[in-house]
Amino acid sequence: MPLIGAPVRRVEDARFLTGQGRYVADLTLPRMLHVAFLRSPHAHAGIVSIDAHPARELPGVLACITGDEIATQARPMRAESRMAGYHPTECPPLARGKVRFAGEAVAAVLAESRYTAEDALELVDVRYATLPVVGTPEAAMAGGAALVHEAAGSNVLLTRAFVQGDVDGAMRDAALVVGDRFRFHRHAGVTIENRACLADWNPGVGELTLWSSTQVPGLLREGLAALLDLPVHRLRVVAPDVGGGFGVKSALYPEEVAVCALARLTGRPVQWVADRREDLLTSTQAWDETIDAELAVNADGTIRGLRARVVADVGAYSIHPWTAAIEVVQVISFLPGPYRVEHYRGEAWGVATNKAPMGPYRGVGRPVSTFVTEALVDRAARRLGMDPVALRLRNLIRPDELPYRSPSGVVWDSGSFVESLERARDAAGYEHVRAEQERARRAGRYVGVGVACYVELTGVGSAIPASPGAAISTGTEGATVRVDPGGTVTASFGLACHGQGHETTLAQVVAEELGARLEDVRVVSGDTAAGPVGTGTYASRSAVIGGGAAILAARALREKALAIAAHLLEVSADDLTLGDGRATVRGTPHRGLTLREIAGAAYAGAKRLPKGMEPGLEATRFYDPYFGTASNATHIAVVEVDPETCAVIVRRFVVVEDCGRIINPLIVEGQAIGGVAQGVGAALLEEVVYADDGQLLTGSLMDYLVPTAAELPAVEVVHLEHPSPTTLGGFKGVGEGGTIGAPAAVANAIADALQPFGMELSELPATPDRLFRLLSRPRTTSSPETP
Amino acid sequence: MADAVTVRLTVNGVEREGRCEPRKLLVDFLREDLGLTGTHVGCEHGICGACTILIDGEAARSCIMLAVQADGAELLTIEGLMRDGKLHPLQEAFREHHGLQCGFCTPGMLMTALDLLRTNPSPTEAEIREGISAVLCRCTGYHGIVRAVEAAARKMR
Numbered sequence: 001m002p003l004i005g006a007p008v009r010r011v012e013d014a015r016f017l018t019g020q021g022r023y024v025a026d027l028t029l030p031r032m033l034h035v036a037f038l039r040s041p042h043a044h045a046g047i048v049s050i051d052a053h054p055a056r057e058l059p060g061v062l063a064c065i066t067g068d069e070i071a072t073q074a075r076p077m078r079a080e081s082r083m084a085g086y087h088p089t090e091c092p093p094l095a096r097g098k099v100r101f102a103g104e105a106v107a108a109v110l111a112e113s114r115y116t117a118e119d120a121l122e123l124v125d126v127r128y129a130t131l132p133v134v135g136t137p138e139a140a141m142a143g144g145a146a147l148v149h150e151a152a153g154s155n156v157l158l159t160r161a162f163v164q165g166d167v168d169g170a171m172r173d174a175a176l177v178v179g180d181r182f183r184f185h186r187h188a189g190v191t192i193e194n195r196a197c198l199a200d201w202n203p204g205v206g207e208l209t210l211w212s213s214t215q216v217p218g219l220l221r222e223g224l225a226a227l228l229d230l231p232v233h234r235l236r237v238v239a240p241d242v243g244g245g246f247g248v249k250s251a252l253y254p255e256e257v258a259v260c261a262l263a264r265l266t267g268r269p270v271q272w273v274a275d276r277r278e279d280l281l282t283s284t285q286a287w288d289e290t291i292d293a294e295l296a297v298n299a300d301g302t303i304r305g306l307r308a309r310v311v312a313d314v315g316a317y318s319i320h321p322w323t324a325a326i327e328v329v330q331v332i333s334f335l336p337g338p339y340r341v342e343h344y345r346g347e348a349w350g351v352a353t354n355k356a357p358m359g360p361y362r363g364v365g366r367p368v369s370t371f372v373t374e375a376l377v378d379r380a381a382r383r384l385g386m387d388p389v390a391l392r393l394r395n396l397i398r399p400d401e402l403p404y405r406s407p408s409g410v411v412w413d414s415g416s417f418v419e420s421l422e423r424a425r426d427a428a429g430y431e432h433v434r435a436e437q438e439r440a441r442r443a444g445r446y447v448g449v450g451v452a453c454y455v456e457l458t459g460v461g462s463a464i465p466a467s468p469g470a471a472i473s474t475g476t477e478g479a480t481v482r483v484d485p486g487g488t489v490t491a492s493f494g495l496a497c498h499g500q501g502h503e504t505t506l507a508q509v510v511a512e513e514l515g516a517r518l519e520d521v522r523v524v525s526g527d528t529a530a531g532p533v534g535t536g537t538y539a540s541r542s543a544v545i546g547g548g549a550a551i552l553a554a555r556a557l558r559e560k561a562l563a564i565a566a567h568l569l570e571v572s573a574d575d576l577t578l579g580d581g582r583a584t585v586r587g588t589p590h591r592g593l594t595l596r597e598i599a600g601a602a603y604a605g606a607k608r609l610p611k612g613m614e615p616g617l618e619a620t621r622f623y624d625p626y627f628g629t630a631s632n633a634t635h636i637a638v639v640e641v642d643p644e645t646c647a648v649i650v651r652r653f654v655v656v657e658d659c660g661r662i663i664n665p666l667i668v669e670g671q672a673i674g675g676v677a678q679g680v681g682a683a684l685l686e687e688v689v690y691a692d693d694g695q696l697l698t699g700s701l702m703d704y705l706v707p708t709a710a711e712l713p714a715v716e717v718v719h720l721e722h723p724s725p726t727t728l729g730g731f732k733g734v735g736e737g738g739t740i741g742a743p744a745a746v747a748n749a750i751a752d753a754l755q756p757f758g759m760e761l762s763e764l765p766a767t768p769d770r771l772f773r774l775l776s777r778p779r780t781t782s783s784p785e786t787p
Numbered sequence: 788m789a790d791a792v793t794v795r796l797t798v799n800g801v802e803r804e805g806r807c808e809p810r811k812l813l814v815d816f817l818r819e820d821l822g823l824t825g826t827h828v829g830c831e832h833g834i835c836g837a838c839t840i841l842i843d844g845e846a847a848r849s850c851i852m853l854a855v856q857a858d859g860a861e862l863l864t865i866e867g868l869m870r871d872g873k874l875h876p877l878q879e880a881f882r883e884h885h886g887l888q889c890g891f892c893t894p895g896m897l898m899t900a901l902d903l904l905r906t907n908p909s910p911t912e913a914e915i916r917e918g919i920s921a922v923l924c925r926c927t928g929y930h931g932i933v934r935a936v937e938a939a940a941r942k943m944r
């Protein structure tokens with residue numbers, strides 16, 4: 001039975017189920033110190049003085065280090081980009097001169113225990129001179145606004161636009177233009193494991209090891225080497241078991257730089273484990289955009305043009321290496337979605353404020369772009385009296401139009417846009433749901449149906465930077481596959497894993513391509529010292545790029561193993577098959593050699609190998625999908641809104657997704673549903689709130705609401721499996737999609753439910769409070785139908 | 788810093804003893820003093836449920852309790868869930884139904900599910916969702932977890 005495509009149960013589960021996982025907080029080293037960071041209580045303030053003496057006096061405290069002191073050990077981060085209209089800014093490991101958001105670290109206390117380190121924080125006396133707080137992009141762009149980064153000369157850190165055709169003309173000539181100001185509020189990733197890191201300096205060999213709860217050990221190694229003035233080969237970055245990432249752990253953080261510097265400074269291992277408050281204060285946040293968008297359509301529902309102005313609140317720092325452009329430029333790149341949009345203009349502004357930095361989060365930009373475009377499509381359908389599914393079917397890019405170049409220049413290599421919508425419509429029993437909705441309305445219940453279609457770029461190769469203009473290469477990954485002397489197989493990758501199940505899926509790929517037994521393959525990743533050069537796991541890339549590298553390496557190895565076996569068995573390699581860990585002579589099954597025997601010969605050397613063959617049984621291959629590929633899906637949500645409490649209940653959720661050739665359907669389903677859960681949370685509950693003075697009001701999980709099992713429906717997932725025509729293996733990425741479609745589907749369902757009130761929804765999350773205010777507003781359109 | 792005190796308790800059937808400050812959280816005591824790092828910390832304020840263990844047979848959050856408060860108690864942590872080298876039916880079912888991804892919530896989720904099935908051996912899907920809503924999982928969307936608890940309940944009846 002082929003392994004690729006089989007619902008193999010995960011090999012990593014055994015350790016997690018028994019409490020034997022090893023996350024950073026579980027690691028200890030001899031003589032290890034614990035660091036606690038003193039965090040600014042002000043959102044914007046000059047640092048006048050820091051008196052660390054009393055803190056240093058506390059028994060058990062080794063040191064208290066300030067921004068000026070650590071500056072001799074580590075350079076500030078500076079996220080560079082080739083993008084015109086981008087101003088790079090600096091981010092120090094500990095604040096120097098001034099603080100730019102509440103929660104920024106100003107000093108680090110090193111002590112024998114975390115308890116003692118936190119005691120000492122209370123003894124550090126920092127005098128601040130508060131500065132005017134830049135609270136919103138509007139305030140930041142106003143004349144005379146205080147500057148978050150004086151060196152940038154402006155709070156607008158970036159501008160970018162994509163233009164195709166004559167959008168203004170299209171708007172003028174269209175039968176109908178629908179538009180609105182949309183708002184998607186700030187979001188937090190909330191991995192259940194908070195960020196954590198541990199650094200150890202070995203002065204004997206001048207080598208630094210960092211264990212970090214990160215998605216990107218490779219990126220960290222390169223970034224840190226430059227900041228710490230260490231050659232790359234003197235740095236090792238390890239991501240052990242990591243308790244969730246979702247993009248939040250894909251940037252280089254100041255704390256990671258700091259613990260490295262502090263370990264080198266003190267000569268002792270230094271560990272930092274964030275608590276939840278620190279996580280909510282300082283981990284990168286997402287979205288926070290205001291979008292003025294208009295869609296022009298013909299009377300028959302054909303889309304003519306789309307134009308949008310997107311302003312993003314990027315927070316206080318431009319994160320390394322993705323820059324402050326990561327989120328907002330993706331919004332304007334993907335606003336046209338899977339539709340034929342002839343005329344397009346998308347303009348973006350990234351504006352600095354005194355808030356935590358904005359970073360990549362599952363879906364990056366596309367949850368927002370999909371929310372906006374799908375809302376406009378629904379509004380156009382309503383105004384034209386068309387069914388929203390029918391209007392979409394009219395405009396979705398058809399298979400015969402692929403490859404299709406989108407108005408922002410992205411090329412969709414493949415896609416089943418029409419098919420996924422039709423299948424979702426059928427799976428949801430759309431007609432039936434509409435009939436139910438009618439009945440419910442007559443009974444005074446407000447049920448709504450929301451559809452969302454999207455396409456996403458995944459497995460991005462070297463032709464397209466994973467972040468707009470970022471000065472790093474993210475288009476390749478490598479795999480080293482080795483048949484060990486005992487016949488087992490070790491496959492190592494530059495990828496890192498934080499829940500995706502690579503130890504299972506990549507083993508399935510290697511085992512099948514090589515012809516090994518699945519249980520003999522061990523996947524090693526997340527350690528820069530153990531695998532080929534790579535960056536890590538983000539942007540739905542691992543199955544495509546890592547999987548591609550695995551295929552290449554395994555095939556090379558298979559060929560060599562067969563050549564060795566042919567030599568030893570004195571047959572032609574063409575007469576051999578290799579499967580289940582054994583090379584067998586075709587038609588003579590009892591004649592053959594196991595991988596163990598072949599490996600024995602390979603490592604024994606020239607005597608047992610074909611003339612001239614290099615000994616060993618190991619191959620390293622790299623893969624670059626060049627452009628990458630496209631995954632797509634349709635989501636349908638059925639919700640009920642209680643007009644009394646304004647609570648929204650998601651009754652049903654249907655996903656029809658196409659991630660190309662599936663490696664493991666269990667894991668694809670898990671990724672899709674997990675993504676939907678985050679998208680539903682984003683649509684209904686989750687919002688980072690800052691007060692006007694820049695204080696975070698959602699600093700605990702009592703204030704920042706993550707969905708529990710009770711708020712989520714059972715999600716129905718249908719897989720379409722159209723292999724990518726452009727990637728090796730036909731795989732497409734699946735990690736992010738769930739979060740891209742769900743907010744839009746839920747928002748459209750709520751808007752649909754509220755039609756009797758003549759209300760449109762243009763702001764997410766649709767919290768009860770927000771819906772209450774919306775429903776209490778004087779009605780501008782039709783009055784509610786009386787049942 | 789107050790003087791260290793001695794805490795004696797039974798964990799996973801074994802009598803354990805350690806000395807710690809009276810202010811030490813039970814979860815930190817388990818992890819640091821007893822080396823039982825399977826119990827995780829996700830929030831330290833009683834919301835995420837990652838630190839859930841059984842204390843005298845009932846689910847409790849070890850992050851909002853002091854170690855000294857557990858003196859004399861009988862604890863069950865994730866490390867004690869296997870019996871005779873075999874996975875507990877809940878552990879089996881989580882694996883079978885893909886009830887975990889990153890694994891970080893998993894120990895607290897399993898202990899919570901164990902408590903749920905102790906008090907309600909035949910829960911409906913809604914009751915399972917309500918029961919495990921005490922623990923946050925950010926990876927799975929709870930789908931596989933609900934299926935796993937259903938399956939384990941059937942097996943354990």
Ligand code: FES
Binds near residue numbers: 838839
């Ligand atoms: S760590 Fe105890 S409830 Fe979150």
Ligand code: FES
Binds near residue numbers: 888891892893925
């Ligand atoms: S499996 Fe990651 S938080 Fe539940």
